[in-house]
Each structure stands twice: as structure tokens, then as C-alpha cells.
Amino acid sequence: RLCALGKGQLTPGRGLTQGPQNPKKQGIFHIHEGKHCVYVLFRDKLREIVGASTNWRDHVKAMEERKLLHSFLAKSQDELPPRRMKDSYIEVLLPLGSEPELREKYLTVQNTVRFGRILEDLDSLGVLTCYMHNKIHSAKMSPLSIVTALVDKIDMCKKSLSPEQDIKFSGHVSWVGKTSMEVKMQMFQLHGDEFCPVLDATFVMVARDSENKGPAFVNPLILESPEEEELFRQGELNKGRRIAFSSTSLLKMAPSAEEGTTIHEMFLSTLDPKTISFRSRVLPPNAVWMENSKLKSLEICHPQERNIFNRIFGGFLMRKAYELGWATACSFGGSRPFVVAVDDIMFQKPVEVGSLLFLSSQVCFTQNNYIQVRVHSEVASLQEKEHTTTNVFHFTFMSEKEVPLVFPKTYGESMLYLDGQRHFNSMSGPATVRKDYLWNPRNTTFVEN
Numbered sequence: 001r002l003c004a005l006g007k008g009q010l011t012p013g014r015g016l017t018q019g020p021q022n023p024k025k026q027g028i029f030h031i032h033e034g035k036h037c038v039y040v041l042f043r044d045k046l047r048e049i050v051g052a053s054t055n056w057r058d059h060v061k062a063m064e065e066r067k068l069l070h071s072f073l074a075k076s077q078d079e080l081p082p083r084r085m086k087d088s089y090i091e092v093l094l095p096l097g098s099e100p101e102l103r104e105k106y107l108t109v110q111n112t113v114r115f116g117r118i119l120e121d122l123d124s125l126g127v128l129t130c131y132m133h134n135k136i137h138s139a140k141m142s143p144l145s146i147v148t149a150l151v152d153k154i155d156m157c158k159k160s161l162s163p164e165q166d167i168k169f170s171g172h173v174s175w176v177g178k179t180s181m182e183v184k185m186q187m188f189q190l191h192g193d194e195f196c197p198v199l200d201a202t203f204v205m206v207a208r209d210s211e212n213k214g215p216a217f218v219n220p221l222i223l224e225s226p227e228e229e230e231l232f233r234q235g236e237l238n239k240g241r242r243i244a245f246s247s248t249s250l251l252k253m254a255p256s257a258e259e260g261t262t263i264h265e266m267f268l269s270t271l272d273p274k275t276i277s278f279r280s281r282v283l284p285p286n287a288v289w290m291e292n293s294k295l296k297s298l299e300i301c302h303p304q305e306r307n308i309f310n311r312i313f314g315g316f317l318m319r320k321a322y323e324l325g326w327a328t329a330c331s332f333g334g335s336r337p338f339v340v341a342v343d344d345i346m347f348q349k350p351v352e353v354g355s356l357l358f359l360s361s362q363v364c365f366t367q368n369n370y371i372q373v374r375v376h377s378e379v380a381s382l383q384e385k386e387h388t389t390t391n392v393f394h395f396t397f398m399s400e401k402e403v404p405l406v407f408p409k410t411y412g413e414s415m416l417y418l419d420g421q422r423h424f425n426s427m428s429g430p431a432t433v434r435k436d437y438l439w440n441p442r443n444t445t446f447v448e449n
Contacts, residue, residue, distance in 0.1 A: 077217040301379075369402050
């Protein structure tokens with residue numbers, strides 16, 4: 001198969017292609033090879049953009065060559081030309097309906113779409129979107145190293161996805177700082193003749209220099225309409241909300257008076273009425289001790305899962321954490337859970353190839369048929385025994401039936417409970433993708449869907 005990669009250039013099919021270079025079809029990508037997942041095809045495209053080697057043995061040489069790109073880095077943001085939101089807009093078609101081989105990669109045993117695969121695709125799409133925003137036409141390779149800093153929010157508005165209908169992703173840069181960018185992404189699935197929204201995601205990316213050692217400036221953003229100004233304003237609000245949430249973290253500040261009362265009342269409800277002792281604890285009806293809601297796993301980080309900068313791909317970490325979190329919710333609730341929201345995934349430290357990845361999952365809050373799961377990720381090298389935290393993941397699941405209450409025993413578990421409650425309460429009710437939130441790059445206005 002031949003796929004168009006540029007102006008009139010044809011090459012044997014690589015799976016991911018960009019459409020004709022005209023304003024109406026700029027940034028339109030299609031998946032042509034059924035044997036690959038989207039993130040693999042994105043990874044090939046990203047390797048092309050940064051000049052990374054596809055051969056693990058050559059990765060050191062490839063990274064040495066990137067040192068030569070330092071001259072293309074801007075000394076200040078004022079040196080960089082401003083870009084429009086439409087300049088970074090990307091659409092990707094995932095033809096699950098017509099490609100059985102591709103469908104197999106995304107299929108669950110319940111005949112739904114694997115959400116872990118979707119997380120990998122969103123991570124890759126977010127990075128590629130930012131490279132489109134910061135594209136330097138005079139350079140063959142990009143001097144920037146763009147990495148995922150934070151998954152701010154992912155909201156689902158449908159319980160499960162059909163593996164037999166095509167899926168479309170779209171994304172664009174919606175806010176920029178000096179060295180960071182917010183990316184808005186949506187996912188749609190074909191129903192009849194119409195693509196309907198099923199997911200809304202917000203990621204934060206950061207730009208670093210060509211060796212991924214220090215920050216680098218990104219192109220400023222031009223706002224061309226009131227709707228784009230509103231998107232940018234929302235990005236500013238998101239930044240402020242993250243700062244406020246971090247400043248009130250239970251790792252920094254004591255619980256509020258209301259939260260303290262909640263924990264004390266839970267404690268009192270577990271005291272054995274037959275004794276007058278703070279040590280004698282019994283579970284209330286339809287309840288589970290938090291310590292009995294844990295699952296753990298171990299992954300060896302092989303070169304196959306590396307990103308374009310030869311660290312472990314963030315999407316892979318999210319997929320593994322999600323799958324362990326799903327198994328935890330399934331085991332706890334006794335029925336198949338559905339993911340409702342993902343939020344506040346901070347990539348605190350890169351994971352090196354060859355590391356041992358330890359994942360620990362725990363139910364930390366429940367309400368009705370909702371299960372809040374926290375997955376803690378830490379790594380250790382083969383040479384060192386010291387463990388270092390790399391990520392903390394927060395997943396909100398909905399079970400098919402009402403689930404037991406989860407009760408903490410210790411003060412530490414009580415803080416986990418309150419943190420889980422905070423994340424659950426940050427979910428704005430049943431997830432829906434707002435109709436006024438679907439941005440159209442063709443005319444820089446919002447589209448009713």
C-alpha cells in the first residue's frame with residue numbers, strides 16, 4: 001500500500017499518514033495498517049520528527065546527534081512565531097469496523113474496547129499535537145523534547161465502546177505558558193452515519209531542550225475568536241485549580257474540620273459496643289477494611305516499551321496502572337466495572353529502560369456503585385534496592401451493582417480515604433462531553449453535535 005506522507009511523496013505504507021497539505025485537511029491522519037495500534041504508529045511518526053532511532057542499539061548515537069539541534073532553540077518566547085489553534089489540530093481515524101486485525105488489539109473478553117489502549121493513544125496524540133504546534137519548517141528534526149507532565153482529566157460519557165465501530169480522535173493545543181502546553185482531546189465513535197462524542201481529555205505537556213535536560217520555550221498562541229479566548233481562559237483556570245489543589249494536599253496540610261469529623265465518625269462506627277476500648281474494632285454491615293482491598297503487580301521495563309527519548313512510554317505506564325486498577329475494582333465490587341473518570345496523573349519521575357516497575361492498587365473510597373481506586377507506581381533499578389515513586393494514578397469506576405463501604409483502620413489509611421473522596425467529588429457528576437466544547441478548526445468556532 002502507498003500512503004501520502006507529504007507533498008506528492010509516496011512511500012510504502014507505514015500506517016500513519018497525513019492528508020494533503022491544504023488548510024481544510026491539514027492535520028488529518030488515517031490508520032491504514034490493521035496490524036498496529038495507534039500509539040505504535042504515532043511513535044513511528046514521533047521518531048521521525050525527533051530523529052530517534054528505531055534500533056535500540058543505536059539509541060545512544062541518535063541522542064548524541066540531537067545535541068546539534070541546540071542552535072534551533074529559542075532564547076526567549078518572543079523569538080518564536082505565534083501559532084493558531086487550528087495549526088495544531090489533528091484528527092485520527094481508527095477503523096475498528098473494517099480492520100479485524102486492528103480490532104483484535106483493542107478487544108476485551110467482554111467484547112468492548114480496551115480503555116488501556118485508548119490511554120496509550122491519547123498520550124501519543126497529545127505529544128504529536130504539541131509537535132505540530134511547535135513545528136520549525138527550517139529544521140529537518142524538531143529540537144524540542146516534548147513529554148507528558150500531567151493528565152489533568154479524562155471524562156467518559158459512555159459506559160463501554162463497541163469494537164466493531166470506527167473511532168475518531170481529535171486534539172489541539174488550547175493553552176500555552178512559557179514552556180508548557182495544555183492539549184484538549186476528544187474521542188468519537190461512529191453510530192449510524194454520525195460520529196458521537198464518547199470521551200473528553202485534558203493533558204498538560206512540557207517542552208524541554210534537545211537532550212531532555214532543561215526547559216525550552218514554546219510558540220505563543222494566537223486567539224482568533226471569543227470561543228478560543230474562552231478555551232484559553234479555561235486553561236488558565238485549570239492551572240490555578242491545580243495549584244490550589246496541590247497547596248491543600250493532605251501531604252502538606254491537615255484535613256478540614258468537616259473531613260476530620262467524617263473520619264472520627266467512621267472510627268466510632270467501628271468500635272465494638274461490647275467493650276470500652278479504642279483498640280477493639282469491628283466492621284459495620286456491608287463494609288470492607290481498606291487494607292483488604294489491595295492488589296499488586298510487577299513489570300520489567302523492556303526496550304520495546306520505550307518512548308522516543310529512550311525512557312519508558314508514559315502511555316504504557318497508564319495502561320498497566322489502569323488494568324491493575326480495573327482488576328482491583330472488579331475484585332472489590334464483584335462485577336464488571338466501567339471507568340468513569342481519570343484525573344490528576346502526575347508524571348513525577350521518568351522510568352528508565354531496564355527498571356523494575358512496582359504497582360500497588362487500592363480501593364480508597366466508595367459511594368453507592370462508585371469505586372475510587374488509587375494506583376501507586378514506583379521503580380527500582382536492577383543494581384539498587386531503593387524504590388522511588390514515579391506516579392500516582394486516580395481512577396473512578398462505576399460497578400454494575402452497589403458496592404460495600406470501605407473503612408480505614410489507621411491514620412494513613414484515613415488520609416487515603418479523604419484523598420479518594422476529594423478526587424471523587426472533583427468529578428462533576430455523570431460524565432458528558434459538552435456540546436459547546438467541540439471546537440471546529442475549519443472556522444475556529446464551536447460545533448453543535
